[in-house]
Structure formats: structure tokens, C-alpha cells
Amino acid sequence: MGAAPKTELIAPTRRAFLRGGLATSALLATGQWGFPSAWAQPAEPGVLYAGPMQGYLAARSAVVWLQTPGAAEVALEYAPEDRPDDKKRTAVRRTDASGQFCAHLVMDDLAPGTRYRTVALVNGKAAADRAIVVRTQPIWLFRGPPPDVTVLTGSCAYVNDPAFDRPGKPYGGGYDIYGPMTQERADLMVWLGDNLYYREVDCQSPQGMALRYRQQRGFAPLDAFLRSAPQVAIWDDHDYGPNDSDASFEFKNASLDLFKTYWANPTYGVGNVAGVFTKTSIADADIFLLDDRWWRSADATSPGERGKVMFGPAQMRWLKNALLHSRARFKIVAAGGQLFNDDDAYEGWNQFPLERADFMGWLQQYRIPGLVFLSGDRHISELIRYPRPIYGGKRDYPLCEFTCSPLNSGPAKGDGDPNRVAGTLVTERNYGVLKLSGEGKNRTLALMTKSVDGKVLWSHTLGLADLGWD
Structure with missing residues (x-):
């Protein structure tokens, strides 16, 4: 749809509310998260934003x-x-x-x-x-086979706002994508970060960040999709703070408060360890949702420095314990940035080699079956197959990472990822689908990428044997 004016894509009941409001710098001076007192008047009965x-x-x-x-x-x-x-x-x-x-x-x-x-x-x-x-989720454990379920995923949802966007060609588009996604009637949607894009001026204050959230949720195509299926989310840099932001972001606490306000995850962090990481389950899959920003070292830190981390020791301890505790057939680990792309062109876990090597060594020790990884960020979609060494006389099964991006931001061309599965690079706007189906040893996980109009661009099916189950 390109650069259609935002008011054409907002439900009529909300147009008057937004018209002019988001572009008025005076709103940032209210001292109340960007909402002037006039907005606090009683809502009309029966009307939602x-x-x-x-x-x-x-x-x-x-x-x-x-x-x-x-x-x-x-x-x-x-x-x-x-x-x-x-x-x-x-x-x-x-x-x-x-x-x-x-x-x-x-x-x-x-x-x-x-x-x-x-x-x-x-x-x-x-x-x-x-x-x-x-x-509601059915009771099936100890009673029968797990249900077949459909999980959607995606990242990088940029909604144009000309008053604050950079000059030039509009960056956002492809808003028709939410129609096919709504029609999927999925059992769950997993947002992989960059679920909105703070503009440079937004990150100057918590008030500006709050206004960006409200603008995004008032976007009618997105709003319709959010009403169609359960939603859980993690963040990446653009909905945490500035581009490539890390643990030093001065408004990170306000950003976390906003995330908790606008999403309804099971939990946010654990104990006294802050962040948006959590776990949810559906059918015979546990989904581990990671936070790659709250504890992140600056990208410019030397790769060999032992303290350079993307997730941090406390979060990694949580993940390891949670994986060992899990009895799910499918253990899906989701992060905002790529994990197993060894091309050095962009952000990824390969830029944090000691932390990644520690995790890989731990996986070799404990031989965790059923692992599949999800990631976003890159403005491309691809399937990565990451080979692993022989350990204890047996080669561990390769790790599969499904990168899914972008929903609405500008697509990229991709890099020279040496671990990419042939035929899976997608350089247009798209969304991801994960389908769990079958019974017993025939249970499978199908991964697929779909276009803006809902057509399958590629599909890849993983059986239990592909994931280390004997």
C-alpha cells in the first residue's frame, strides 16, 4: 500500500482523536506520559481505541x-x-x-x-x-495426542508517520499483510521484535515513546489482526530504544514499563532479573522468549572481551534451567536478533562469540532434543541450518533457525550467510507460519514463509528425528 496517509488506515472512530495530536510537540510537555489533560476526559460509552x-x-x-x-x-x-x-x-x-x-x-x-x-x-x-x-487451551497431556496448532511469527512492523519519518521515500508499507494473517485464525502470534519503530525524536523522552505506542495501536489493519488471535512478544532495538541500542539506554526502565503496558505476556523477567524474557507453551511446544537488549553490551565492545554479552549471565542461566526442565517435544527459542548467521555484516550473536560458545558447549554436554530457533531484525527471511561437531562419537543434529522479517519495514537484499538453506532467502515483506501436526512418531513441525497476500513462498518440514529424538 506504500505511503497511504495514516488517517486513511485508521478506523473512523479514532481519526478525530489522532488528527493533529501526534504532530503537536506541546503534547510532550504534559508531564504525564505525553497525554494532555483533555485526553483524560471520560471515554464515550461503548467505544474502544x-x-x-x-x-x-x-x-x-x-x-x-x-x-x-x-x-x-x-x-x-x-x-x-x-x-x-x-x-x-x-x-x-x-x-x-x-x-x-x-x-x-x-x-x-x-x-x-x-x-x-x-x-x-x-x-x-x-x-x-x-x-x-x-x-482456551485444551487438556490433552496424559489423555491423548497433542492438538494440531498454527503459530504465526514476524518482526519489523513500521507504520508511516510523515511528520516524524526521515525525508524521502516512505519506509513502511505492505499493510495488506494483516488481512491474510487475520484469516489464518492462528492459535498464537509470536512477535520477534521491532514491533514498532521509535523515531529519533521519540527516544528523547518517555513521553515521545508513549506517543509512538499509541500511534501504532491506533492503526486499523494492525488492530484488526491483534483481535484475531492470542499475542505474545519480545523486543529488539527499535521498540526498546534507538537503533542498535544496548544496556546503556537511559530510558530503558520507561521502555520496559511501556512494553508491559501494551503487551500481555505471561511474565517479564524472573525474580530480580529484569527484562522481557519469558516462556509460554502451546500443545507440545515450549516457547522460550529471550531479551537481547536489556543486558546487552555495546556492539563496539571487542568480540574477545569476556564480559561482552547479548543476553547476560542471569538470563542464560534461566534459559539453561528452563530447557533442562522442559519435557516438550519442540523447544522453540526466540530472540530479536539472529543467532547462527556467521556473516559479520550486521548485528547478531556471532558478534558475542564467547557467550555463544558457552551455550553451544552446554548444548553438547546436555544433548537437548527438539530445539528450533526463531529470530527477526534482518529485513529478510531465511532458514539457517547450523552444523554441529561430533560429540561422544555421534554428530549432534544441526540447529535450525527461522528468521522472519519484515512485516512492514523496507525489505533488504540479504548477505552471504554461509548457513542459509538454499531456496529460503526472501527479500520481500512476509510473515512466518509454524504448524505442529500429526501423532506419535509422525509428529512434525512445518515452517513456512508467506507473502503479503498469504501465498506460500517456501516450506520446510522437520520431523522428530531431525531434532534429535531417537
Whole structure:
């Protein structure tokens, strides 16, 4: 779609709210995360600004995120689709300027494997035109085979904002991609970072960063997709801070607060170890979501310096323990940047060789089966097959990394990645699909890249034997 004006891509109920607001520098001086007092007036009953969006979804509970155009009392009303009169309501929450007019609402006491029609209530009136279906996870372990599931993934979602974009050709486009993604009716979407792009002026203050989040969530094609399936996310540099940002970013705490406000992950970090890393599970897959920015050393640090880290010791201890604890057939590890591309042209874990070597040595020691890796960032998609050495008289299975990018930012041409699987380089806007299907020894994980209009560009299927299961 190219450089269509943003107001043409925003739902009519939100156009007036946004028109002129995002381009007014005076909004940054309010001292309240960028929202002037006029925006804190009560929202019109039954009107949402964005959402509802499903976040973390379990068998007996679900977290749903939403955002109102002003101060409001909000709740969810829900009932099983086959028993519409059996209605329940969540606790009432109040949205206000200090919380970005966002709310996380918890649906509990749910039945596993059940579809719930869910409607948001805003100041006592239903936003009926934005009803969603919440599908709880089924109970299958110790009872039968795991269900077949579809997981979507992608990264680098740039929405044009001419008042703050760099001069020249618009960088964002391909917004039609959210139509096919919505039609997938996926069981989960995993966002791989650069889920929005802070502009240079945004990163000068937490207020500017907050305004960027609100602009992104008010984008109608994206909003429609976010309502279609559960969503979990990690970040990379552009939705954490400036380009190639690291642990030194002065507003990192504000950035983390915003991430927690706008996404509804299971957790954010663990114990006293901060960040956005967490774990979620679906069917017979555990998905380990890593944070490659919060603890990151500067890229300019010498590669051989022992303290140079991309994830940091505490996060790596968590990952190793979590992998050892996991009994899932498929252990999917997701990071914002590439892990096993050994071309030195761009950011990647190869620039942190000691930390990566430590992890690879640990993998050789413990022979973890079922590993598959996801990454974004690169503005290309590709499948990487990373060979491993013979250990204990047996060659470990090669590690597969599925890089998926970009959704809406400008595509790149790719580099000389020596580990790329032939025929998998994609240099156009795209999204990724992971399909878990089959039973017993015939269980497979299919990886595929799809175009803006939903056509399969390539597909690669991994069986259990490909992932180290004897």
C-alpha cells in the first residue's frame, strides 16, 4: 500500500482523536506520559481505541488487553459460544492517563478447550462491534495426542508517520499483510521484535515513546489482526530504544514499563532479573522468549572481551534451567536478533562469540532434543541450518533457525550467510507460519514463509528425528 496517509488506515472512530495530536510537540510537555489533560476526559460509552487483544492464554484463564480513547471503567463479559446465556464478567478496571488508558483484564474460572464470545464493556456499554472469541487451551497431556496448532511469527512492523519519518521515500508499507494473517485464525502470534519503530525524536523522552505506542495501536489493519488471535512478544532495538541500542539506554526502565503496558505476556523477567524474557507453551511446544537488549553490551565492545554479552549471565542461566526442565517435544527459542548467521555484516550473536560458545558447549554436554530457533531484525527471511561437531562419537543434529522479517519495514537484499538453506532467502515483506501436526512418531513441525497476500513462498518440514529424538 506504500505511503497511504495514516488517517486513511485508521478506523473512523479514532481519526478525530489522532488528527493533529501526534504532530503537536506541546503534547510532550504534559508531564504525564505525553497525554494532555483533555485526553483524560471520560471515554464515550461503548467505544474502544484499540483491542480487545488476547495475550497469555491458558486452559483455565486468559489475559485480555484493551485501550480506551479516554478515562473509562472497563470490564469483559463472556460466555461459551454454545451457552450464550451463561455469562460472566471480569472485575472492573479503570483506565487513566497514567496507565496509557490501557487495561489488562483477567478472565478466570474458564473451561479448557472452550470458545468464549467476549465483549468489552466501556463505561457500562458493550463495544459489540469488537467482540472476540477466546479459545482456551485444551487438556490433552496424559489423555491423548497433542492438538494440531498454527503459530504465526514476524518482526519489523513500521507504520508511516510523515511528520516524524526521515525525508524521502516512505519506509513502511505492505499493510495488506494483516488481512491474510487475520484469516489464518492462528492459535498464537509470536512477535520477534521491532514491533514498532521509535523515531529519533521519540527516544528523547518517555513521553515521545508513549506517543509512538499509541500511534501504532491506533492503526486499523494492525488492530484488526491483534483481535484475531492470542499475542505474545519480545523486543529488539527499535521498540526498546534507538537503533542498535544496548544496556546503556537511559530510558530503558520507561521502555520496559511501556512494553508491559501494551503487551500481555505471561511474565517479564524472573525474580530480580529484569527484562522481557519469558516462556509460554502451546500443545507440545515450549516457547522460550529471550531479551537481547536489556543486558546487552555495546556492539563496539571487542568480540574477545569476556564480559561482552547479548543476553547476560542471569538470563542464560534461566534459559539453561528452563530447557533442562522442559519435557516438550519442540523447544522453540526466540530472540530479536539472529543467532547462527556467521556473516559479520550486521548485528547478531556471532558478534558475542564467547557467550555463544558457552551455550553451544552446554548444548553438547546436555544433548537437548527438539530445539528450533526463531529470530527477526534482518529485513529478510531465511532458514539457517547450523552444523554441529561430533560429540561422544555421534554428530549432534544441526540447529535450525527461522528468521522472519519484515512485516512492514523496507525489505533488504540479504548477505552471504554461509548457513542459509538454499531456496529460503526472501527479500520481500512476509510473515512466518509454524504448524505442529500429526501423532506419535509422525509428529512434525512445518515452517513456512508467506507473502503479503498469504501465498506460500517456501516450506520446510522437520520431523522428530531431525531434532534429535531417537
